[in-house]
Amino acid sequence: MRDFIFKRIAAIIIPFICIYGFYVILHGASAAGGSFAGGIILGLAAIVFSTIYGLKKGKKKFPEKVLFCIESYGTLFYGIIGMIGIINGAPFLANKLAGIDLGIPGTLTSGGLIGLLGLGVGIRVANTLLILFFTMEGADS
Amino acid sequence: MELIVADYWIMVLLFILVVASLAIYFIKDLLHAVIVYGVYSLIMALVWLQMNTPDIAITEAAAGICVTILMMLVVFRTNRKEEE
Amino acid sequence: MKIKNILVLLIVLLTTFGILLAVAELPPYGMDDNPIHNQVSERYINESLDDTGTLNMVTGIVFDYRAYDTMFETIVLFTATLAVVVTLKPFKKEEVDE
Numbered sequence: 001m002r003d004f005i006f007k008r009i010a011a012i013i014i015p016f017i018c019i020y021g022f023y024v025i026l027h028g029a030s031a032a033g034g035s036f037a038g039g040i041i042l043g044l045a046a047i048v049f050s051t052i053y054g055l056k057k058g059k060k061k062f063p064e065k066v067l068f069c070i071e072s073y074g075t076l077f078y079g080i081i082g083m084i085g086i087i088n089g090a091p092f093l094a095n096k097l098a099g100i101d102l103g104i105p106g107t108l109t110s111g112g113l114i115g116l117l118g119l120g121v122g123i124r125v126a127n128t129l130l131i132l133f134f135t136m137e138g139a140d141s
Numbered sequence: 142m143e144l145i146v147a148d149y150w151i152m153v154l155l156f157i158l159v160v161a162s163l164a165i166y167f168i169k170d171l172l173h174a175v176i177v178y179g180v181y182s183l184i185m186a187l188v189w190l191q192m193n194t195p196d197i198a199i200t201e202a203a204a205g206i207c208v209t210i211l212m213m214l215v216v217f218r219t220n221r222k223e224e225e
Numbered sequence: 226m227k228i229k230n231i232l233v234l235l236i237v238l239l240t241t242f243g244i245l246l247a248v249a250e251l252p253p254y255g256m257d258d259n260p261i262h263n264q265v266s267e268r269y270i271n272e273s274l275d276d277t278g279t280l281n282m283v284t285g286i287v288f289d290y291r292a293y294d295t296m297f298e299t300i301v302l303f304t305a306t307l308a309v310v311v312t313l314k315p316f317k318k319e320e321v322d323e
Contacts, residue, residue, distance in 0.1 A: 024199070029279040032195040034287070040203040047211065071306060075299050082292070093292040095277065102278030111279045114288045117295070124299055128306050129208065136215050139313040192254075196283050 002054065010052045017045040025122035029111040035118040039125025046126065047133050055137055067131050074124040081116055151191050158184050175213050182206045 025038035050058020085094035096102060100112040109115065161181040168174045182205030189198040252259045269282065269290075277285035287295055 028284045029281060031281065033199055034196060034281070034284055037196070037199045037203055040200070040208060044203065044207050044211075071303060075296065075303065078296050078299060082296070093296070095289050095292075105274060105278050105280050111277060111285070111288075114277065114279060114284060117288050117292070118284070121295065121299060124302065128302050131306055132212070132309055133215070135310050135313050136212065136219070139219060139315065196281075 006052050010048060014045050014049055017048070018042065021045060021122075021126075025118055026108060026115065028118045029114050030106050030108070035122040036125055039122035040129065042122065043126035043129030046130050050133070055134075059134065062130060064134065067127055067134075070123065070127045071131060074120065074127070077120050078117065081113060081120070084113065147191065151188065154184055154188050154191065158188070171217060175210055175217075178213075179206050179210050182209070 021038050021042035023038075024033040024041060025035050028034040028038070046058070046062060049061070082093040084100075085092055085098040088094075088098040090097040090099075095112045095114065102112050103110040158181065161177055161184065164177050165174050165181070168177060182201060185205065186198045186201040189195075189201055269286065273282050273285045273290075274280070277289040279285040279289075
């Protein structure tokens with residue numbers, strides 16, 4: 001898979017796949033989609049990169065230490081955002097009860113904490129896909 | 142109960158679904174079976190779209206077509222290396 | 226051998242008949258007076274825009290009403306990844322000995 005045509009077409013196409021993945025994640029509150037589907041699209045972009053340019057370059061761009069760090073501390077990020085509710089005197093993971101401005105429905109920043117939580121879960125899903133791919137690809141060596 | 146155009150459309154889709162899932166059983170070559178599984182996932186995504194659930198259609202198209210086939214191909218490649 | 230095949234065919238046909246009987250009892254798809262359209266879905270449809278501020282109702286339910294579920298779903302993802310890594314990742318022999 002070290003063909004010249006493959007490499008040039010991937011270099012053109014991969015940025016657009018990444019933009020589409022972030023679009024689906026960030027517009028989860030106002031359009032169809034959501035963080036799980038967007039995270040899968042982001043992970044696929046990274047997998048396409050490391051399939052076409054070789055596993056060594058892929059592991060250089062996404063180091064395994066960073067991947068395992070995100071995988072281990074991802075849920076902690078979710079919990080820390082949930083603590084905002086307790087600090088403001090409302091239940092854990094509260095959104096409207098904690099007095100957060102919900103914004104105008106339909107815009108990018110609507111929904112209060114939902115955008116932050118969605119971004120975290122999306123990056124987490126992409127990360128999981130990458131770890132699975134690297135582990136299964138390197139299992140035979 | 143009167144049938145509209147969407148009903149006939151979904152009948153065609155379900156028929157292709159049955160044919161594809163039978164074909165996965167009868168095809169002997171593993172690579173061809175995986176490709177037919179991609180056809181199955183694509184038709185399933187269209188069925189979700191017919192039922193007015195675009196969320197699940199996007200997820201099915203991304204997870205069913207791309208991720209499952211990619212993981213199966215990786216497993217085939219590692220198996221072939223061991224056999225040689 | 227042949228009697229066994231006929232027996233298997235009979236069991237499969239009987240099971241298919243039972244499943245088709247159960248499916249025939251279901252209400253038609255998308256009708257207004259189906260039993261799933263009770264007060265729960267009514268409450269979500271009417272008040273989720275005020276409660277969460279999202280146009281997409283699915284995201285509102287997943288990240289606001291059912292935020293605990295999503296949190297532990299990420300833990301399920303972590304556990305599945307951990308199982309795959311522990312099973313398939315090749316460890317070097319010196320690391321095991323130490």
